Amino acid sequence: MEVFKYHIYLCAQPKPEWALSCAGCGAEQTLAELRSQVSKSGLDSEVQITTCGCLGLCEKGPNLVIYPEGVWYCGVTSDKVAELVASHLKAGKPVDGFARTDLAGMKREIIEHLLKVKARKEYMDRSGMLPEGVNNLMRGFMESRIMLSAIELDIFSAIGPGSSAKQVAKRIKADPRGTETILNALAALKLLSKTGDRFHNTPVTARDLVADSPDCGRPAMMHTVHLWHRWSTLTEAVKKGTAVELVEMKKRDPKVTRAFIAAMHKNAWFSAPLVVSAIDLNGVNTLLDLGGGSGAYAIAFARKKPNLKITVFDLPNVIPLTRKYIAQAGLERVIKTQAGDLLKDQPGKGSDLIFASAICHMLSPRENISLFKRVRKSLNAHGRIVIQDFILQRDKISPRFAAVFALNMLVNTKAGGTYSGKEYLDWLEKAGFAQAKIQSLPGPTSLVIAKKK
Ligand SMILES: C[S@@+](CC[C@H](N)C(=O)[O-])C[C@H]1O[C@@H](n2cnc3c(N)ncnc32)[C@H](O)[C@@H]1O
Ligand code: FES
Structure with missing residues (x-):
């Protein structure tokens, strides 16, 4: 029994490059047109549209089936949607000559297609072709690099409300052929849209990548552009x-450094209030944010507990940036800063809580133990250390992000890495902490919390 008068299942299944598919034949445009026509016809409360997996007629896509009758249509390109909506959904009459009626023929086509795909897969396997997933992993850098170059060249700002490749090339002072080629690729990746010879930002790029947008993240994304060189x-x-x-x-x-701290700020701005809300501040009057970067966490702590005495400790070349972010939050009188080196100083004397977010992965096991020993001395009796980081399972292969991030540390630090919960607990014990425990958070990081013995 259908909940709605009609239920449309539209195949939107993407397939490997070598195979024809509904997605490759424009199912996305069909879906958009279908939604728009159904809405325009006032049928929103009568028609439910669901995208589905392969219906077996991939060479004839985009394909859809309309229930309750179970009528199949093949080759439903966006230009055919208006007629289908008017006839089938409004007038209740399947479109003559378009609705498939030859059920036996359709079944034969589906089976023939299945056998063809199976034979193709076997052939590819025999001829030593890499499976699609592995091949995509190997070439994944190409699409990533397109986006990084577009960010680096500030292409999204140069497009403004819509521009030709020639206009963009002039604004970014680049070659017209090169510019047109990257613009086309960006449109293929759906980071831009293209109408005629003009390129337009999508709602996402207009918000996140155009310089005059209040949410522009380009300064922070430049950190990833810099990381590319390290990863090479x-x-x-x-x-x-x-x-x-x-x-x-x-x-x-x-x-x-500016891009690095901007990136830390952008990440932390969203997650800091959530992380801080998971930390018990009962009895905490003084707090050190160790390697506090932009101060995003210190700001979240100050907002959670306004009378808390907070100090952000970071490198001398970072502290002026920290002060700028703290001033932007209007907390320059509340949050203190201190410049130094966490590899040798002993910051945070008289703290009830020392918070270290995304610090331990920069350091070697030995440096972490030494840091924990030093900051332990700074803590008041029963003071706590709270570490936030990407924490690995014992096998060190999961979570996947933490395992991959270990390589970010390999290319960016002398001896940093990502570590297992067990390693953190062992180090904290060696450094004179007790009751150490891991607290999971939603998202890629966890907390490690321990009390001064
Ligand atoms: C990955 S960022 C984390 C920033 C912040 N805690 C956060 O989670 O957003 C590491 C921070 O440690 C600081 N840092 C790195 N080495 C340091 C050192 N030797 N002494 C003090 N701070 C350091 C960096 O400047 C940066 O702000
Ligand atoms: S991909 Fe749509 S029917 Fe196979």
């Missing part, structure tokens, strides 16, 4: 077991 040294770093040609954080180009 991965092979060498694997051979050496450490980052190659590394510039110490405190000596980095200000432009690189």
